[in-house]
Amino acid sequence: MAPPRIPPIQCLLAFEALARRRSVSAAAEELNVTPSAVSHRMRQLETQLGLRLFARGDFGLTTDGVTYLAQVRVALQALQQVPGHSGAAHPVARLRLAVTPTFSRQILMPRLAAFRRAWPEVELVLQVSIPLLDVKAEDADLEIRFGTGPYTDMEQVRILTDDVCPVCSPEYELEAGPFDDHFETADEVGRARLIRSPLVPWNIWFKACGIALPEPREGAQFNDVGLMLDAAAAGFGVTLTRLKLAAAWLDSGRLVRLSPRSVPSPYHHHLCWKPGTLERWECAAFVEWLSRSLAV
Numbered sequence: 651m652a653p654p655r656i657p658p659i660q661c662l663l664a665f666e667a668l669a670r671r672r673s674v675s676a677a678a679e680e681l682n683v684t685p686s687a688v689s690h691r692m693r694q695l696e697t698q699l700g701l702r703l704f705a706r707g708d709f710g711l712t713t714d715g716v717t718y719l720a721q722v723r724v725a726l727q728a729l730q731q732v733p734g735h736s737g738a739a740h741p742v743a744r745l746r747l748a749v750t751p752t753f754s755r756q757i758l759m760p761r762l763a764a765f766r767r768a769w770p771e772v773e774l775v776l777q778v779s780i781p782l783l784d785v786k787a788e789d790a791d792l793e794i795r796f797g798t799g800p801y802t803d804m805e806q807v808r809i810l811t812d813d814v815c816p817v818c819s820p821e822y823e824l825e826a827g828p829f830d831d832h833f834e835t836a837d838e839v840g841r842a843r844l845i846r847s848p849l850v851p852w853n854i855w856f857k858a859c860g861i862a863l864p865e866p867r868e869g870a871q872f873n874d875v876g877l878m879l880d881a882a883a884a885g886f887g888v889t890l891t892r893l894k895l896a897a898a899w900l901d902s903g904r905l906v907r908l909s910p911r912s913v914p915s916p917y918h919h920h921l922c923w924k925p926g927t928l929e930r931w932e933c934a935a936f937v938e939w940l941s942r943s944l945a946v
Contacts, residue, residue: 657695659729662722664691665703669719670931672709710938711768720767743772743932748779748790752875752895753919757810758794761943768939772932780873791933793922796849801922807937809944810919812892813912814854817905818842822885832909833888834859843887846871847878849917850890858913879905 667677678685703715872878882889883904899905928934
């Protein structure tokens with residue numbers, strides 16, 4: 651069987667430029683060709699590969715497009731290396747991201763290698779922001795905010811919704827249980843030590859279960875979901891948690907659900923930016939990548 655034909659270099663250059671600039675006219679100007687030439691080269695490339703590389707009219711990449719783009723960039727960078735010449739350093743685009751702590755550790759970081767492979771020239775600078783208060787140490791290009799939204803001072807896209815459920819350590823369940831009514835009655839709630847957090851207020855669960863109790867005013871309190879889950883795993887009591895953020899604790903058995911029921915949280919994670927930010931290709935690329943990564 652004959653090996654696959656290597657696509658023409660002009661098609662690969664057009665693909666890389668269009669993926670980065672997200673505009674046929676901008677890519678054409680960069681390559682010093684006409685917009686129709688860029689469109690023709692993209693049709694030629696997709697036909698030869700038998701793949702659809704762009705998903706929408708705004709030139710968002712498909713999954714195949716993201717994978718192929720990483721390969722094309724490696725190949726083009728290799729071709730730019732001339733023997734005997736060190737060459738100029740690849741230009742770096744710096745992107746500053748403010749992100750809430752537990753979202754960063756449990757949701758973002760496990761996926762971030764895929765972004766690095768697709769956009770190796772983007773240098774990420776991550777800093778911690780405080781959920782609900784939207785406080786950060788320095789200015790950021792993009793922010794991941796946790797709250798009800800929408801935010802009138804920013805453009806935004808909701809990237810993660812979640813359900814809540816009461817959880818505790820297996821040891822605490824043996825100590826304070828059994829919770830045969832799935833922690834859905836005032837009696838069972840009253841027998842437990844409740845861990846508190848303004849990020850996941852107990853009134854969400856109480857209202858859904860018809861439990862006539864006020865928000866608890868006593869007990870250990872945490873303003874970080876990760877610390878709250880660690881405390882529950884250490885036997886502090888029962889905490890109400892967002893299930894996606896708590897997946898690592900639940901999968902490892904450090905925490906167990908007390909109810910098969912889950913309740914939609916009114917709080918969500920939003921990716922936010924100031925108007926005009928997405929004119930920078932690296933910011934637009936990250937917004938598209940993270941939105942697509944969390945859509946599955």
